[in-house]
Amino acid sequence: DAGVIQSPRHEVTEMGQEVTLRCKPISGHNSLFWYRQTMMRGLELLIYFNNNVPIDDSGMPEDRFSAKMPNASFSTLKIQPSEPRDSAVYFCASSPGQGGVNIQYFGAGTRLSVL
Amino acid sequence: EDKVVQSPLSLVVHEGDTVTLNCSYEVTNFRSLLWYKQEKKAPTFLFMLTSSGIEKKSGRLSSILDKKELFSILNITATQTGDSAVYLCAVEMYSGGGADGLTFGKGTHLIIQP
Numbered sequence: 001d002a003g004v005i006q007s008p009r010h011e012v013t014e015m016g017q018e019v020t021l022r023c024k025p026i027s028g029h030n031s032l033f034w035y036r037q038t039m040m041r042g043l044e045l046l047i048y049f050n051n052n053v054p055i056d057d058s059g060m061p062e063d064r065f066s067a068k069m070p071n072a073s074f075s076t077l078k079i080q081p082s083e084p085r086d087s088a089v090y091f092c093a094s095s096p097g098q099g100g101v102n103i104q105y106f107g108a109g110t111r112l113s114v115l
Numbered sequence: 116e117d118k119v120v121q122s123p124l125s126l127v128v129h130e131g132d133t134v135t136l137n138c139s140y141e142v143t144n145f146r147s148l149l150w151y152k153q154e155k156k157a158p159t160f161l162f163m164l165t166s167s168g169i170e171k172k173s174g175r176l177s178s179i180l181d182k183k184e185l186f187s188i189l190n191i192t193a194t195q196t197g198d199s200a201v202y203l204c205a206v207e208m209y210s211g212g213g214a215d216g217l218t219f220g221k222g223t224h225l226i227i228q229p
Contacts, residue, residue, distance in 0.1 A: 031214035097214035
């Protein structure tokens, strides 16, 4: 199994530009999560999906952030327009999401730098 | 507000020592507590705990949960330099349906000196 696959691994952009982060969950997993990690705030949940449906987006910091999951094997997190304070590592994770066993497996992350 | 607190935030020990990492939580509708290890990249899963008093063990690592006192500990015996990492504690809560997001502590940064 290839695990959770995220792209790009690194992204450097200028303030005001649109940024799109991509995630392919583990095949057969029904739940997908987006997290952000910074030194100050640690790992924070942004949004998650069950069966491609967004369940809780209360962690999304602002309207500049949006996420979609058009099918079971792909999700995107978009920031438009980006700001320097969005600089962080963004992780995607997936879990089987069934039977009460919710072990989340993380991708390698996307390190975003907004200049 | 739901919160997960880990202690200590950092710890430096010598190879061969035993360490105990702590995690306390105050959350509504507790479902499970998870431990992850993070070495510069993605957090990797160590343990999931749902019941009090039942120790989970994997090699030199072990963990236990106390649902009455709302805490968990992660023990590492005979530490090795490869154990150097940030250890993250996370709690999942019931939301009335399927999977739910995790609330993480800030982590314990463990450094093992040769």
